[in-house]
Amino acid sequence: NSPRAQRQPVVPVFTSSSVSGASLDTLKHFLNLLPKNKDWSIETLKPVHFAIDESFDVEDVGIVVQGVMLAGCIRCTNEGKRKRSSKKKNKKQQKNAQQPKQQQ
Numbered sequence: 147n148s149p150r151a152q153r154q155p156v157v158p159v160f161t162s163s164s165v166s167g168a169s170l171d172t173l174k175h176f177l178n179l180l181p182k183n184k185d186w187s188i189e190t191l192k193p194v195h196f197a198i199d200e201s202f203d204v205e206d207v208g209i210v211v212q213g214v215m216l217a218g219c220i221r222c223t224n225e226g227k228r229k230r231s232s233k234k235k236n237k238k239q240q241k242n243a244q245q246p247k248q249q250q
Contacts, residue, residue, distance in 0.1 A: 186219075194218035
């Protein structure tokens with residue numbers, strides 16, 4: 147091995163699926179093995195500053211945003227998900243009730 151070859155960065159490639167979740171556990175495991183270069187506990191004390199780049203309306207999910215977390219910490223809870231999904235179901239039920247039924 148030459149000294150130059152030893153200095154080259156290694157970039158791993160993971161084949162995974164965000165739809166089925168295939169191989170995401172392997173990717174998460176690898177990311178958790180990387181050394182931490184920042185003390186993130188300090189970030190949790192800062193106010194949230196999230197720059198939204200794009201938003202999407204995903205069927206059966208709701209609004210999804212994409213962006214960059216500049217400061218702070220956002221926590222997701224199952225309770226919040228239940229509230230949103232039940233509101234979405236209620237809206238669908240109301241919409242279906244308002245539509246005239248088709249006769250065969």
